Amino acid sequence: xxxxxxxxxxxxxxxxxxxxxxxxxxxxxxxxxxxxxxxxxxxxxxxxxxxxxxxxxxxxxxxxxxxxxxxxxxxxxxxxxxxxxxxxxxxxxxxxxxxxxxxxxxxxxxxxxxxxxxxxxxxxxxxxxxxxxxxxxxxxxxxxxxxxxxxxxxxxxxxxxxxxxxxxxxxxxxxxxxxxxxxxxxxxxxxxxxxxxxxxxxxxxxxxxxxxxxxxxxxxxxxxxxxxxxxxxxxxxxxxxxxxxxxxxxxxxxxxxxxxxxxxxxxxxxxxxxxxxxxxxxxxxxxxxxxxxxxxxxxxxxxxxxxxxxxxxxxxxxxxxxxxxxxxxxxxxxxxxxxxxxxxxxxxxxxxxxxxxxxxxxxxxxxxxxxxxxxxxxxxxxxxxxxxxxxxxxxxxxxxxxxxxxxxxxxxxxxxx
Ligand code: EPU
Numbered sequence: 001x002x003x004x005x006x007x008x009x010x011x012x013x014x015x016x017x018x019x020x021x022x023x024x025x026x027x028x029x030x031x032x033x034x035x036x037x038x039x040x041x042x043x044x045x046x047x048x049x050x051x052x053x054x055x056x057x058x059x060x061x062x063x064x065x066x067x068x069x070x071x072x073x074x075x076x077x078x079x080x081x082x083x084x085x086x087x088x089x090x091x092x093x094x095x096x097x098x099x100x101x102x103x104x105x106x107x108x109x110x111x112x113x114x115x116x117x118x119x120x121x122x123x124x125x126x127x128x129x130x131x132x133x134x135x136x137x138x139x140x141x142x143x144x145x146x147x148x149x150x151x152x153x154x155x156x157x158x159x160x161x162x163x164x165x166x167x168x169x170x171x172x173x174x175x176x177x178x179x180x181x182x183x184x185x186x187x188x189x190x191x192x193x194x195x196x197x198x199x200x201x202x203x204x205x206x207x208x209x210x211x212x213x214x215x216x217x218x219x220x221x222x223x224x225x226x227x228x229x230x231x232x233x234x235x236x237x238x239x240x241x242x243x244x245x246x247x248x249x250x251x252x253x254x255x256x257x258x259x260x261x262x263x264x265x266x267x268x269x270x271x272x273x274x275x276x277x278x279x280x281x282x283x284x285x286x287x288x289x290x291x292x293x294x295x296x297x298x299x300x301x302x303x304x305x306x307x308x309x310x311x312x313x314x315x316x317x318x319x320x321x322x323x324x325x326x327x328x329x330x331x332x333x334x335x336x337x338x339x340x341x342x343x344x345x346x347x348x349x350x351x352x353x354x355x356x357x358x359x360x361x362x363x364x365x366x367x368x369x370x371x372x373x374x375x376x377x378x379x380x381x382x383x384x385x386x387x388x389x390x391x392x393x394x395x396x397x398x399x400x401x402x403x404x405x406x407x408x409x410x411x412x413x414x415x416x417x
Contacts, residue, residue: 002395004388004402006379007411008361011284013247014408018235018254019045019399020069020228024190026093027167028197028228029053032073033062033100034175034221035201041071043228048396052090056083056097082109089114091396095123095164099171102135102146112142116368116393119327125165129156133172133180153178153217161186161211161297167194173215174203182213188298189258193229200224232258233304234398237373239263240308241405242282243271244315244381249408252279261301262309265291269316290318290355295325307333307374313353314342315381320353333371336364340378340386361386366393373398380410 020043030053032039044050046068054071057064060081063074080101088094092115101108115121127137127144132155135148153176156169166186173180185191187209195205195213201224204216235254242249243266256263256275263273263280269288274281290313295303303326313320314337324330331351334344340362343354361384366372372394379386388394391414394401402414 001389001417002391003415003417004376004391004394005413005415006361006376006386006388008359008379008382008384008386010245010380010409010411011247012241012245012249012405012408012410015250015252016238016404016408017252018230018238019043021045021190021193021231022047022049022233022397023163023188024193024228025050026053026091027096027190027194028226029057029071029073030093030096030100031171031194031198033060033075033078033097034103034171034198035075035223036220037076037223038072038074039201039223040225041073041228042069042225043230044069044071045231045399047399048392049091049093052087053093056087056094059083059087080105080107083111085111088112091115092121092164095126096167096171098144098146099168102130102148103151103172103175106149106151107147109143109145112144118330118368123164125158125160125162126168129158129165129169130172132156133169133176151176153180153215155181155183158182158184160184163188163191166191166213170194170198170205170213170215173217174198174205174221175219176217178217180215180217182215183211185211185213186297187211189229189232189255197224197226200226229258230254233302235259236262236302236305237308237377237398239266239280239282240305240312241377241380242284243288243312244284244377246282246284249282250279251282254278254280256280261299262305265293265301288312288316288356290316290320290353292321294323297326303327303330304370306330307370308377310334310344310351310353311337311374311377311381314344314355314357314359314378316355318355320355322351322353324349324351330370332367333374336375337378339364340382358383360384363387363389365389366391369393369397376401380405
């Protein structure tokens with residue numbers, strides 16, 4: 001097991017460069033398989049989720065050439081095989097392979113996808129989209145066999161703007177016959193990134209960035225070069241860290257619009273931010289005031305920043321209330337924050353935080369990716385030493401977190417025990 005040790009209380013200065021977006025990369029990599037030749041993806045984050053996707057590509061006999069930040073994917077030798085549970089259970093995004101294999105071969109057999117245990121996370125909307133596009137689905141013991149003699153465009157009204165279902169519907173519809181309209185589609189920037197890449201590959205998708213996406217099916221898709229957008233959740237996490245400990249800390253390579261819901265909140269709380277075209281500068285503030293918010297789909301406040309933000313609120317004066325609207329189990333960091341000295345009460349979907357409270361280092365556990373980020377931030381602020389166990393969850397989503405934090409002055413060490 002890997003653990004992380006942090007000596008808290010050090011001010012942070014210099015520059016953190018934000019990596020390519022995890023949740024874009026994990027969709028774009030499977031999407032490349034729709035092409036009949038080579039695709040080059042740049043700005044690939046060096047994280048465990050990408051290592052796991054690479055294993056699936058190898059398993060499907062796809063040729064992969066990975067350099068430090070790029071991935072060249074050649075599909076000419078690819079074969080359609082049943083992806084074993086051992087691979088599909090590693091991450092949620094493995095179900096994007098379901099869509100691309102269905103779109104390309106009209107047949108796929110795969111296990112239910114994995115991902116952080118932050119709620120029930122059903123896939124009913126994806127299956128609904130597959131059915132509306134003409135597929136038949138057989139399910140036994142969490143293994144899905146999905147096939148179609150022909151995939152045909154249709155109107156797909158999603159019950160909720162699910163990121164995964166929107167992506168899966170797009171991935172199948174691009175190679176289906178005729179026109180598909182996805183209504184109540186999710187609008188997250190990672191979906192826009194996917195559509196931009198697919199259009200470069202020859203797809204005909206319009207309605208980019210809106211909740212109604214129209215796809216004119218095409219017969220074939222070809223290769224292209226594509227740069228993945230910067231990771232807005234990594235950018236938000238470091239901005240929160242800077243709010244607590246920054247000394248003119250620069251968060252570089254960001255798209256400010258993508259984190260506007262966070263920066264607006266921080267400014268409302270009294271944080272001094274300098275926002276430029278592709279970077280921001282943040283200074284710590286010891287006059288943070290409490291606030292309340294609800295998580296929401298984009299462009300609302302992202303659920304993925306909720307747990308890091310709760311740590312910030314432990315240092316704000318007054319009573320803050322956070323309502324988690326997307327997942328039913330995304331407060332698993334809170335018992336550990338309380339163990340470190342926070343005063344947080346959970347009532348169903350709401351966390352009430354009374355601050356400011358002094359945090360002290362102790363032993364905690366990263367139960368999921370963003371819980372890990374929340375505890376890491378707490379450890380950076382706390383007095384003394386914090387040990388975080390199970391940090392593989394954290395390494396799934398944050399590139400070189402130890403190096404990036406050490407470079408700006410944090411005292412942090414990753415150990416194998
Ligand atoms: N939902 C359903 N049925 C469905 C699909 C979703 O009920 O068929 C529900 C889910 O249970 C959840 C809500 O709708 O309560 C939102 O789920 P969504 O499908 O939008 O999320 P996802 O595609 O599974 C992606 C990100 C998550 C991020 C969410 C919301 C990836 C690989 N994952 O998940 O990222 O929290 O969108 O923005 O893109 C993370 O990075 O830590 C992470 C969990």
